[in-house]
Amino acid sequence: MKHSVKYIASLLAMLYMGAMECDAKVTLPRILSPGMVVQREHPVVLWGKADPGETVTVKITDSRNKTVGPRKGISVTAGDDGQWRAEYSELKAGGPYTITINDITIDNVLSGDVYLFSGQSNIDLTVGRVTDMFADEIASYSNDKIRHFNVPNAYEFHQPLDDVKNCTWQPTTDEQLMAFSALAYFFSKELNERTGLPVGIIRSSWGGTPIESWIKEERLAEFPGLVNKKRIYEDDAYRNRINQLAGESSARRQSLLYATDPGLHDAVKWYEPAFDDSDWPTVEIPSGSVTDGTIAGDDIHCGWKAADGWATDGLNPVNGSHWFRKTVSLPSSMAGKPGLLRLGCIVDADSVYVNGTFVGTVSYQYPPRKYPIPAGLLKEGDNQITIRLFSNGGRANFVPEKPYKLIAGDEEINLEGAWKYHRGAVVPPVQGGVSFNYIPAVLYNAMIHPIINYPVNGVVWYQGESNVDTRNSYTYMLKTLMDSWRADFNDRDMPFYIVELADFLHKDDRGGRAAWAEMRRNQAEAAKSTHNAYLVPNSDLGEWNDIHPLDKKTVGHRVVEAVIKHNEIKK
Known part of the structure; x- marks a missing residue:
């Protein structure tokens, strides 16, 4: 009887494992999803997970259902860790295309120019916030050739992540428009008008965050104080206690x-x-x-x-x-x-x-x-x-x-x-907890590393307000970020368009204005001393009483001018 029970248990286990193998499916990161824009004049890079040793077949068809590239597509094999990666031939600008990966279909894919917008709140600032200045231009605008992928805010202390939280590519329609980055909107709108090409925007930004949060830990070795700051909070239970106490303090105050x-x-x-x-x-x-x-x-x-x-x-x-x-x-x-x-x-x-x-x-x-x-x-x-x-x-x-x-x-x-x-x-002042998204490396882990396989045509970086007090190290930090991201994206020539900090503070606040002016000089030095880095002038567009100036259209135009100038030089 014991033997028969063992036999039945073993048989059931084998059947279960077999069913698991039959049901095993290829999985993709969320950025590889319907409506995405891939970078033209660049191989289409696809990646994901599968069972170790599983064959993954990729095929791309155009709007007439005609195969693009090899007639039978291409096949790769998942490694021992289940990871797979495929590079398909580049797609002619336009679309739509359909990408089939085993039993997964990614439809409505466009080929055009893709840009990563990153930094802090002046990237985050939405179209809805600038309607006072640009109501007529924004009203009812719709353009399916412009798509946005907004990386959700997240931080990670332990290791770089392979994927982001729930997120999908969104077209530029009046239903979605108000939540888009205003700077990215004006940039993509003008770039599309001037080139006629589809534009993909990947926004990965978080208001108030310092530059060190966006740099991988290994590249912060020369700043042991920053690395140790991260070490303090790496224990999940400790962070949970901090959050719990901060929440309790806030509730008592309220x-x-x-x-x-x-x-x-x-x-x-x-x-x-x-x-x-x-x-x-x-x-x-x-x-x-x-x-x-x-x-x-x-x-x-x-x-x-x-x-x-x-x-x-x-x-x-x-x-x-x-x-x-x-x-x-x-x-x-x-x-x-x-x-x-x-x-x-x-x-x-x-x-x-x-x-x-x-x-x-x-x-x-x-x-x-x-x-x-x-x-x-x-x-x-x-x-x-x-x-x-x-x-x-x-x-x-x-x-x-x-x-x-x-x-x-x-x-x-x-x-x-x-x-x-x-x-x-x-009542007493708010007893602030710890803004864990400000901790070094944690945003790189959660919001940059998951997208490093996705080819882009350049990075628009608008950040620095939160580093004015540490401006003496900013040039080095920004050069480190650019070098690190280029290595991770496997593109040593990846352009960076660095938006100069806008004017801020009253004319009589001489100390504050001097600090911001020095910060702008450090931004300029980083751009000047780095290959394919461009400073986008912005100091004339600020508002002394608002750290978030509304005129994102003019600075968007200036980023477009820098992009077009770079592309002309590249040719």
């Missing part, structure tokens, strides 16, 4: 922010029109004075110092909630219409009410405040606008020289000037 704010618990809430604010003092919005560059860095926002009255206790910032109310008288021509409330930019966060109705919130300082007001909410005569501002760490303020107005129909009311003010809850 609880106090609500529980101790009288504006939310008085019999008449401070955002309700019936609340009597007659005894509240009056403050100016926006208010403050330009610094002379002698104030400590923590006291400066864009070179502008907030008035001490409401934002501080006379010396230090007051964190927590600050309430502002303004009564606005509207004519009958604006009453009942849907409106738009523009409240510039606010440091740090806010919730806003109109006539006691909540109309919107933003959780951090950079996005412009644009709050739609539903039809029927505005009335003739007095209307009440209330802002509950949240200060999380530094000095709270309303950024000057931004739009502060109420719009309904063709009319608008200026909201700058006197507002009623009262302090709400006073």
